[in-house]
Amino acid sequence: MTGPGDLGAKAESAVFMKLVKDRTECGYFAHSEKEVDFITGPKIIVPIEVKYDSNLEISDRRLAGLRLFLRQHPTSKEAIIVTKDQRQELRYADVKTRLIPLWEFLLLDSLNRNITSF
Numbered sequence: 820m821t822g823p824g825d826l827g828a829k830a831e832s833a834v835f836m837k838l839v840k841d842r843t844e845c846g847y848f849a850h851s852e853k854e855v856d857f858i859t860g861p862k863i864i865v866p867i868e869v870k871y872d873s874n875l876e877i878s879d880r881r882l883a884g885l886r887l888f889l890r891q892h893p894t895s896k897e898a899i900i901v902t903k904d905q906r907q908e909l910r911y912a913d914v915k916t917r918l919i920p921l922w923e924f925l926l927l928d929s930l931n932r933n934i935t936s937f
Contacts, residue, residue, distance in 0.1 A: 830871035830921050831856055834901055837925050838867075850891070853884035864892065867899045875902055875918060877911045889914050899924075 838845050838857060848855040848866065857867040868885045875882070882900070889895055889912045897915040907918040 827869070827871045830901065830903075831869040833921065833925060834867065834869050837927075848884065848888050850884075850887060853887050855884045855888045858888070864895055865897055865899060866892075866895065867901065869901045869921075871901075871903045871921065873903050873905050875900060875905060877909050877916060885916075886911065 834857065838859070843859050844861060845857045845859045845867075848858050855866045856869045859865045859867065866885055866888050868882060870879075870881060872881075877886070885898060885900070889898060893912070895914055897917065898911075900916065900918045901921050901924050902918050904920050905918045906920055906923070909916045909918070
């Protein structure tokens with residue numbers, strides 16, 4: 820680990836491995852130079868953005884891709900932001916947005932079973 824960028828990439832890889840381990844179907848979203856790291860589906864569509872940082876707010880420019888996705892997919896009911904150590908629930912565009920620390924996300928039994936319970 821040589822810098823914050825490396826930690827962010829490692830956190831994103833850890834989330835990806837968790838999704839694979841849990842056999843969670845997922846893809847990603849990219850549009851107009853904005854992106855969301857993971858989109859789960861097809862039954863429950865939940866965007867997951869990994870930001871290995873503290874003190875994030877939904878208005879943070881680094882979350883522009885997530886905000887764009889939620890505007891373009893108004894049927895989404897929840898979103899997840901995996902953070903370094905922040906745990907909080909926010910609302911954006913009538914969507915429940917949960918900030919959850921990486922360590923806690925990795926300890927979920929299965930994302931498919933726990934998406935609404937953590």
